[in-house]
Structures are given as structure tokens and as C-alpha cells.
Amino acid sequence: MIRAFGDPEVWQETDLITVKAPELVENGAVVPVSVNSAVEGTDFLALIATLNPYPVCLGFYVLPGTLPEYTTRIKVSESSTLVALARAKGKWYTGSTEVAVIVGGCLR
Secondary structure, three states: OOHHHOOOOOEEEOOOEEEEOOOEEEEOOOEEEEEEEOOOOEEEEEEEEOOOOOOEEEEEEOOOOOOOEEEEEEOOOOOEEEEEEEEEOOEEEEEEEEEEEEEOOOOO
16 A cells, blocks of 8 residues: 555554554444544555455545544454554554454455
């Protein structure tokens, strides 16, 4: 995804990006997720479910003067890592959390 933006595939893990989701979900078709970036100058946020058939769940451009955070529901095919990507001042940062899924929510 980072390469698609024309940027080098370099990112830094940070505790300034938070991803909140339940540790265990019964139905992967409806997983509530919140993402927040405290990295100054964040202008883009994306969410990736690493083991989904199509891993990129969503991405948002953050307008100047607005908070870089969102809450949504996504489909998760199997237990995996949810990774948030934030772009700020031309650099990429990540935060992640693990989600265990009992019944997957995606079909191939």
C-alpha cells in the first residue's frame, strides 16, 4: 500500500497510533474497530487486516484541523493482526492489535 502512494516501503512502529478492537469476536463479519493517530501532521490513515483475502479495509485522508481518528466496522476473515498506517510529513507510522475470530466474515 505504501508503494502504491509512491513512497519508499519504510515505516516506523509507534505507540502514538492506537488500534482498538475486541480481542475475541464471535462473528468476523462485523468487527468494531477504532483507530487514532497522535502523530503530529497525520494526513492519511488506513486499516489493514493482514490475513483477509483483500487486506486493505479502508483509508481516509485527514483534513487539516481535524482529528486523525475514526471508528468503523470491518469484516475479518480469520484471526489476524489489524494494522493501522498513518502518514505524517512524508513518513509512515504503524500501530496494531490482534483479533481472534471464531467464525470468519469474508469469502474468497
